Amino acid sequence: MLAIQNYLLPETLEEAYKALIEKRNNKILGGCGFLRMGSQKIGTAIDLSNLNLDFIAEGENIVEIGAMTTFRQVETSSVMKKYFDGILPKSVEHIVGVQLRNIVTVGATVYSRYGFSDFITALLCLEAKVVLHSGGEILLEEFLKNGVERDILIKIIIPKSNRRAVFKMMRNSKSDYAILNISVSKLDKDWKIVVGARPQRAEIAKEASSYLTNSNETVEEIEHAAMLAVNELTFGSNMRGSKEYRRSICKVLIKRAILEVLS
Ligand SMILES: Cc1cc2nc3c(=O)[nH]c(=O)nc-3n(C[C@H](O)[C@H](O)[C@H](O)COP(=O)(O)OP(=O)(O)OC[C@H]3O[C@@H](n4cnc5c(N)ncnc54)[C@H](O)[C@@H]3O)c2cc1C
Structure with a gap:
């Protein structure tokens, strides 16, 4: 069972960070979807609810998502549906059920860098940045690779563009985690191919993305790009699937996603 000694509802981010x-056992609370499933003892539980971090805001050149924004807000937001072919709403709409999506938060998900995360895989093909209270602005790609010292994720920033994007995943049943998830995006000639839940956390397939960017986008080249992605990334086995199975479906999902972006 989760045990909380003290509860803090800070009025400022500085107060939250100081706490x-x-x-070491003081913790930020997101939607508590995961926290409540564990049995840890939290010294001070820091609730960010009063800090106005549940927002999706459209600026002139960027779209911002606050850390306390829930998956359900992402799923139903007209701004999120308008950009990038609605890849972000599409990446979360199948996660368990509306009740869960009403509580789980963007900040907790991205900060925790979960390998299985559908949302992170979708976000990574959009050149997103994370904004941390102490660490400042960092490219999501770098944040996923290196992590940070204890910090508070405040918001996500996505450059606004006409980038086309598609998310695909494979799961055994609706309420289970993905066996593999992928996202593919294209802006002008620039392609990004991302694979997550390998089961390691999402990563850009650099060689495959660059090959496709410099190709004529023929079916043979698309198949070759999918093959390059499978060869350059590492895959592992767990209770959901073997690495061989993941490699096989990865090729198929990437090809389908690229063709969908081009359609
Ligand atoms: C039953 C269940 C099934 C799920 N299935 C899927 C799935 O199929 N696909 C998928 O992608 N995801 C799935 N998830 C994960 C879910 O989408 C969230 O990523 C997860 O619940 C964490 O979000 P939360 O708001 O509940 O975080 P919490 O449980 O509140 O917090 C998780 C961690 O993040 C820290 N934290 C919270 N907010 C911040 C912040 N702003 N800055 C720094 N640290 C912070 C907390 O201290 C804690 O360590 C599932 C979750 C559950 C509970």
Whole structure:
């Protein structure tokens, strides 16, 4: 069972951060979807609910998503549906059920860098950045690779563009985690191919993306790009699927996603 000694509802981010770094067992609360499933003892539970971090805002050149925004807000937002072929709503709409999506938050998901995450895989093909209270602005790609010292994720920033994007995943049943998820995006000639839940966390297939960017986008070249992605990324086995199975479906999902972007 989750045990909480003290509860703090800070009025400022500075107050929240100070409390977070004060003691190792002090914790930020997101929607508590995962926290409540564990049995840890939290010293001070820091609730960000009063800090106005549940927003989706459209600026002149960017779209911003606050850390306390829920998956359901992402799913139903007209701004999110308008850009990038609605890849972000599409990446979360199948996760368990509306009740769960009403509580789980963008900030907790991205900060925790979950390997299985559908949302992170979709976000990574959009050149997104994360904004941390202490660490400032960092490219999501770098954040996923290196992580950071204890910090608070405040918001996500996505450059606004006409980037086309498609998300695909394979799962055994609706309420289970994905066996593999992928996202593919294209802006002008620039392609990005991302694969997550391998089961390791999402990564851009650099060689495959660059090959496709410099290709004529023929079916043979698309198949070759999918093959390059499978060869350059590492895959593993777990209870959901073997690495061989993941490699096989990866090729198929990438090809389908590229053809969908081009359609
Ligand atoms: C039953 C169940 C099934 C799920 N299935 C899927 C699935 O199929 N696909 C999928 O992609 N995801 C799935 N998820 C994960 C879900 O989408 C969220 O990623 C997860 O629940 C974490 O979000 P939360 O708001 O519940 O975080 P919490 O449980 O509140 O927090 C998780 C961690 O993040 C930290 N944290 C919270 N907010 C911040 C912040 N702003 N800055 C820094 N640290 C912070 C907390 O201290 C904690 O360590 C599932 C979750 C559950 C509970």
